[in-house]
Amino acid sequence: MLRIGVLKEPTDHKLTVLTPSGVERLKGRAVVLVQRDAGRGAGFTNKAYEEAGAELVDSEEALLGGSDLVLSYGHRDLRNRKIEGKTFIGIFNFLWEPGHVDHYLRSGVSVHSLDLIPRSTLAQSMDVLSSVGSISGYQAVLLAAERSLATVPMITSAGGTLRPAKFLVMGAGVAGLQAIATARRLGAVVKAYDVRTASREEVESLGATFIEVEGAVDDKSAGGYATQQTEEFLERVRQRIHEEAAAADVVITTARVPGKRAPLLITEDMVMGMKPGAVVVDIAAATGGNCALTEPDQTVVRNEVTILGPTRIESSCAYSTSFLLSNNYTSFITYLLDHQEKLSEDPILSATLVVQDGHSVNQRILALQGTGK
Ligand code: NAD
Numbered sequence: 481m482l483r484i485g486v487l488k489e490p491t492d493h494k495l496t497v498l499t500p501s502g503v504e505r506l507k508g509r510a511v512v513l514v515q516r517d518a519g520r521g522a523g524f525t526n527k528a529y530e531e532a533g534a535e536l537v538d539s540e541e542a543l544l545g546g547s548d549l550v551l552s553y554g555h556r557d558l559r560n561r562k563i564e565g566k567t568f569i570g571i572f573n574f575l576w577e578p579g580h581v582d583h584y585l586r587s588g589v590s591v592h593s594l595d596l597i598p599r600s601t602l603a604q605s606m607d608v609l610s611s612v613g614s615i616s617g618y619q620a621v622l623l624a625a626e627r628s629l630a631t632v633p634m635i636t637s638a639g640g641t642l643r644p645a646k647f648l649v650m651g652a653g654v655a656g657l658q659a660i661a662t663a664r665r666l667g668a669v670v671k672a673y674d675v676r677t678a679s680r681e682e683v684e685s686l687g688a689t690f691i692e693v694e695g696a697v698d699d700k701s702a703g704g705y706a707t708q709q710t711e712e713f714l715e716r717v718r719q720r721i722h723e724e725a726a727a728a729d730v731v732i733t734t735a736r737v738p739g740k741r742a743p744l745l746i747t748e749d750m751v752m753g754m755k756p757g758a759v760v761v762d763i764a765a766a767t768g769g770n771c772a773l774t775e776p777d778q779t780v781v782r783n784e785v786t787i788l789g790p791t792r793i794e795s796s797c798a799y800s801t802s803f804l805l806s807n808n809y810t811s812f813i814t815y816l817l818d819h820q821e822k823l824s825e826d827p828i829l830s831a832t833l834v835v836q837d838g839h840s841v842n843q844r845i846l847a848l849q850g851t852g853k
Contacts, residue, residue, distance in 0.1 A: 486551050486552075500524055500532035502806035504533065515539070540561070554571055555572045570591075571612075575844070594809070594832060611801065615793075615804070621662040621730075627786050648731045650732070652673070660688045671689045674706075675698075676706055680692075718745065733764055733770035812832075
């Protein structure tokens with residue numbers, strides 16, 4: 481029977497991509513090996529994995545040695561490990577790091593990167609980016625609320641009335657919409673901006689105000705994603721956002737463009753115009769950040785404004801993120817086992833397949849490698 485191995489994530493990542501219920505879901509289709517303590521940071525004990533039917537393995541080396549199919553969250557440096565003949569499944573983000581593909585160009589190795597899953601109805605249950613985005617947006621609001629000097633909801637008490645906090649959310653994709661929903665639940669007054677005007681309705685349905693800036697490039701062929709905008713347009717957006725940022729208590733930025741540096745939306749000048757005590761949470765920090773002052777995983781204070789750039793924010797809700805990812809991964813694995821005969825014709829499998837039998841085969845990634853990115 482097929483042997484699936486679950487690698488323990490590095491210590492700065494508390495999550496796992498397969499929970500004990502994921503192990504049960506794969507029963508009958510594969511033997512599951514789990515590296516000892518792989519689920520510990522997310523609240524899943526070794527005992528729970530054993531009870532679900534997994535075999536525990538003590539080291540990364542033993543896990544790799546015993547598995548045909550290896551699961552991890554992100555890219556791992558396995559240059560000194562024997563990985564020939566294995567298939568790797570993870571969220572490898574090759575669009576931003578195409579050079580990492582070279583690590584897998586070895587005899588018989590195949591790699592599926594789940595961040596390349598198409599945004600189609602068929603692939604919805606495998607959509608890892610939605611899972612990570614939802615948790616990140618939620619967590620960004622909690623982080624901001626915790627750092628803020630003021631309460632979020634309107635509170636009336638004997639000492640007077642505290643007005644509700646004003647939130648500005650930049651980017652209204654999965655993460656931005658979840659940030660809006662969470663901020664609204666806490667009682668904030670929320671405004672949001674996205675370059676995709678199609679998101680206006682979603683923003684408004686959550687009770688937030690959509691900020692309109694005319695003239696965005698809307699590429700219908702981009703699969704619902706944003707396309708890179710001209711510098712002239714981005715400057716117009718910055719002028720408009722300047723006023724909004726000055727009035728906000730919290731700014732949450734989530735804007736990304738697949739394979740490109742995150743657009744610069746909050747300039748240093750805007751931060752200088754913000755209120756003392758205001759908070760910026762920039763969850764696009766891992767791809768360059770939307771705020772000019774963002775330092776990945778650092779707290780920057782400028783003009784009494786706190787700027788946070790967490791790059792692994794989804795890891796702080798490790799149980800919930802792992803729960804969602806495990807469902808995404810098991811859906812993908814089940815689909816792969818059912819459709820692997822037609823790998824190159826299948827719309828989901830051909831989109832995620834980056835390395836096949838040791839060769840780089842994905843056109844999107846090859847195009848980036850060709851540009852030396
Ligand atoms: P993402 O993480 O790539 O980007 C986040 C948001 O940033 C996007 O809404 C994008 O438009 C916005 N953005 C980019 N450049 C910007 C700029 N200069 N200024 C302001 N905002 C900017 O996106 P995502 O959250 O993964 O969602 C991308 C699309 O995929 C959305 O249309 C979403 O509705 C869609 N989606 C579809 C499915 C499905 O059909 N199964 C699932 C999830 C998401």
